[in-house]
Amino acid sequence: MYLSTLTRPAGGRRRAGPVAANVVALGAVSLITDVSAEMVTAILPLYLVVGLQFGPAAYGAIDGLYTGATVLLRLAGGYAADRVDRRKPVALLGYGASAVAKLGLLAAAGSAAGIGLAITADRAGKGLRTAPRDALITLSTPPDRLGRAFGVHRTMDAAGAFAGPLVALAVLAAAPGSYDSVIMTSFCVALLGVMVLVLFVRDRPGPKPSREAPRWRELLRGPAARRLVPASFLLGLATIGDGFTYLLVTERADLALGWFPLLAVATSGVYLLLATPLGLLADRAGRLPVVLGGYLTLTAAYLLLGLTSGGGLWLAGAAVVLHGTFYAATDGGLMALAGPLLPAGLRTTGIALVQSGQALAYLFSSVLFGVAWQVWGTRSALLAAAVVSVIALAGTAVVLRTPERATP
């Protein structure tokens, strides 16, 4: 039923490898694509603010679009992939769109509209490819090995995300201040990912994996929505985005611009170190306190950046530790919180709803923070962000605290 190794024909020996070759190939595609995507993500704030001289407000709008479009277009992409029976072509379209979008970023040459368009194409590509890729993994793996297959795939994916900023750093070391070079390299890497997909991933015929059709109306009528939607929106409001945070760290700590991509790497490092211990803590102390505590570390980061003056590496270090702790404490935390509140049959839709709410709020907070930065300056904007996040957290605590479980 599944491919055993790269070199042997399909349907061969079952025990030859732990994970299907198709899954490894898809993992490789994801790894390469994530290197490409994360190199751009790591330098995009610098490219826009330092390279192209965008004001904070314009950057905030593009950053909000970047993150907001990711989630909203994932819904659209999943829907589109469900309509079409063939998975590889849809995935190819998705990966290809993201690759070409990198060139679009260069071609836009400073036009905010062009960059917005390129970013939308990139995010649309991501939205388009996720569902067919996961479907291919499912179809290439016997049900009892799905966990491992996804584990391998996600690990490769994460490795790519970790390596991306490092590659960006290397490119910037070779060509100081040349963000164009990072984007061009990212395009080449993305194209390589597309080639691996074309050459080594096979479309599997098979029954359509049953996806839960979004049943918004049913969900929105339920009691969970009344708490989840406001909570996810509030938590989205509490964040101003990595790009802004890293830009402010760079400014406050007087960091050389070449080190900028390392902030993302260091944050990932802190995240990897703390994710498991904080997960254990959440099991013991309850999820809500850990998630809210995580958001409080973000508030602390804003206060730190807003109130201190001067401060070199220790400031950058402290900000990165707080930021990484925030991710470790909250990543998946809201989803875990949402899970028990959602009726079993509506889990996927519910989580999509939560993510959409968060993304929408994030778009708001990003734009607002950019405007605040431009009008009030960084310090006042940061203090305002800290105040907003405390209010949002208090709101979330009130909304989510009462009965922990709606449906056991």
Add this chain to the structure above:
Amino acid sequence: MNTRSRVIVLTATAVLLAALAVAYTVSRGAEPAPAEGRTSGDETADGRRLQFLTNGRLSYTSPPRSRRVTPVECDRAYAAAGTVACLRPVGALSAGALVVMDAGLHQRRRVPLTGFPNRLRVSPSGRMVAWTLFIDGHSYATTGFSTRAGVLDTRTGRLVTSLEDFAITKDGAPYRNRDVNLWGITFAADDNRFYATLSTGGGRYLVQGDFAAGTVRTLAPNVECPSLSPDGTHLAFKSAIAGDPKRGWRLSTLDLATLKTAPLGETRSVDDQPVWLDAHTIAYTLQLSDGTNQTWTVPASGLGKPQLLLNNASSVSPIPAPVQSARTGGQHRQSQADPRP
């Protein structure tokens, strides 16, 4: 296609893409890096001994009709009395810095700075180094830019990274506003009095400052990037046409005794802090539309046309005769060696 040919195709593609990425990066990263050398060209330089920058490398006139280009990289440079100041560009993994060197280009002090180098001056005695960096934005023509002007006293080691903390007197009254920006400092012979530009509330003013007292007071409107004449009686400066920086700048001189201004013979827009090469000659950099720089001179009297001094040159400063400058530079280094606080 079998697996082997697929691997071959993939490898070929990978090599091709890697080559493309590397070629692009190298083409962007590599700058012409001439080693120390002499180039001959259409140097006019009037037989003057000058320090300047050639494509960001510290250079010296080397008569007849050639220049000596050193490997020392600067975004802005200035020299006086054996003190060579250089604003280092931001490197890939290093912050920008002010580097103070002696006449032999040996580093005496390095001050890490953040921002885009813009103006740089050394006081006539070689003691005070004053600079301006852009923090937000790159150009005086836009609104909403932010500058940081600093001063290093190489004798005492006192470092002021932002003059914005100085007490401001505007039109005779104490003044505070968080939109204040200062730029374009020029020091007088006493190494304490200085002149600079202050902008606040949409206006740009000439200020006179007292470094020891930490004060500045406004003198006249619409005077930017002043440069004090060798005898200390006049300022050369740029002023926005009709007070609107978007329309460009004209060069003029100002008599400090009467505060009367007189236009110079240059009618093109000049965005530079002018330099007095001698009591009668003012030099400045013009950026051409292709991005290269030329250094021109114009008579300080206001009579006479501008003349091309050096092609492909910026950040010009006059340097005294070689023997004298080497000796004073050496003594300077001996007596006030590296005054770190």
